[in-house]
Amino acid sequence: ITIRQATIDDIQAMQNCNLHNLPENYQLKYYMYHILSWPQASFVATTYETDLEGIDQDTISQPKADTAYIRPGEKVVGYVLGKMEDDPDAKDKTPHGHITSISVIRTYRRMGVAEKLMRQALFAMNESFNAQYVSLHVRKSNRAALHLYRDTLNFEVISIEKSYYQDGEDAYAMKKVLKREE
Ligand code: ACO
DSSP states (O other): OEEEEOOGGGHHHHHHHHHHHOSOOOOHHHHHHHHHHOGGGOEEEEEEOSOSSSSOGGGBOOOOTTOSOOOTTEEEEEEEEEEEOOOTTOSOOSOEEEEEEEEEOGGGTTSSHHHHHHHHHHHHHHHHHOOSEEEEEEETTOHHHHIIIIIISOOEEEEEETTOSTTSOOEEEEEEEOOOOO
8 A cells, every 4th residue: 555645636536435435525626625725735545456447447546648647557545635724714823734534445444544644644734834733523423533533643632513514413623733853
């Protein structure tokens, strides 16, 4: 498995991965907005499929014809979509990042892929955009993700946001302070 920065060529595969794994879905233009605005903040986990016939074509990155680096058979098995907070009305003016979405396809879970994606995104947001901390929301019932954030990555729960999700479920708002490595 390779972890690399996500590019515009990956957004279709990232969206498909998201559709398979989460009820919170986004239009392609929202992925594009992330990648164009903060190219260092989003990553994909990829693997090469040798059997190109038998696989779900939706999960393959679709390079444009004129792209210099065409990677036939590269399959996106996970992604993290990150951004810097850019809401002019945000109360906290300290530069900080936000994890919009992360998921890993079922057959590649419990192998450390999400942890690697998160660590890369947190490091890059701090390095490239001087993010002082990173925030995210997670469903109260999402045990796997909570374990990843709280126990593996040392995020803290800041508050509970009532009925944050469309189906009425509450979210934990979580945060991790980042320290620049000298
Ligand atoms: N139950 C308990 N702990 C778990 C589980 C689980 N089902 N899955 C992973 N963990 C733990 C691991 O044991 C590991 O802990 P460790 O440091 O003790 O070994 C840690 O979480 C990280 O595990 P990874 O292998 O890196 O996680 P994985 O690649 O399996 O991905 C993820 C975790 C992204 C939550 C995956 O289960 C998934 O895609 N779920 C569906 C989508 C989802 O819920 N995304 C998060 C929504 S919140 C948001 O996007 C901001």
